[in-house]
Amino acid sequence: DIVMTQSPLSLPVTPGEPASISCRSSQSLLHSNGFNDLDWYVQKPGQSPQLLIYFGSNRASGVPDRFSGSGSGTDFTLEISRVEAEDVGIYYCMQSIGVPVTFGQGTRLEIK
Amino acid sequence: EVQIVQSGGGLVQPGGSLRLSCAASGFSLSNYWMNWVRQAPGKGLEWVANMGPDGNEKYYVASVKGRFTISRDAAKNSLFLQMNNLRGEDTAMYYCGRYNVGSSGEERGFHYWGQGTLVTVSS
Numbered sequence: 280d281i282v283m284t285q286s287p288l289s290l291p292v293t294p295g296e297p298a299s300i301s302c303r304s305s306q307s308l309l310h311s312n313g314f315n316d317l318d319w320y321v322q323k324p325g326q327s328p329q330l331l332i333y334f335g336s337n338r339a340s341g342v343p344d345r346f347s348g349s350g351s352g353t354d355f356t357l358e359i360s361r362v363e364a365e366d367v368g369i370y371y372c373m374q375s376i377g378v379p380v381t382f383g384q385g386t387r388l389e390i391k
Numbered sequence: 392e393v394q395i396v397q398s399g400g401g402l403v404q405p406g407g408s409l410r411l412s413c414a415a416s417g418f419s420l421s422n423y424w425m426n427w428v429r430q431a432p433g434k435g436l437e438w439v440a441n442m443g444p445d446g447n448e449k450y451y452v453a454s455v456k457g458r459f460t461i462s463r464d465a466a467k468n469s470l471f472l473q474m475n476n477l478r479g480e481d482t483a484m485y486y487c488g489r490y491n492v493g494s495s496g497e498e499r500g501f502h503y504w505g506q507g508t509l510v511t512v513s514s
Contacts (some may be wrong), residue, residue, distance in 0.1 A: 327504035380438040
């Protein structure tokens, strides 16, 4: 199974400040088609997960442009340029290049 | 409008069985990979099983193989998860999710989820 490792696991951030979450995979997520099979999701309190980023760096429709994803192969990063109060939640990376699909442990973003 | 409405779940004793349902509207299950993802209390997300558009491809996480079965009813446009021989570690919120593979110009990823249904395995 592909192991997804996120850091940090807890991320206190002051509103207006940037935030960054790292995700590393135990195997390359770079598909032969040139895309990385890596998504980012956020799960806000009491809600189902929501898609933020797909293919490692493509922002999903409706996602604010303060969210961005980067990386390739085994190292990926989710960045929030200016954190807002509504960004509170648990952020997960997920790989879909292999079966089983696997998620990172989650990073809890909280407002200072 | 795309909607996924879940039902089933509840309290069951260890060794018991339960069937979860996921009714889809606004799209056909036969056009997408449909998945079950669970979240144990206070824990992270764990993918459980999925079924391909043609209904023939089915995959499971190792911990549920031989105990859980994913299926669908095309006429009702509904997805199911039959869970047998349940264990305490199966206690979780179970989510049904539609996954776009990113072909035909669609964005890849889990774009639509059900509201979740709680399964508690306890004596």
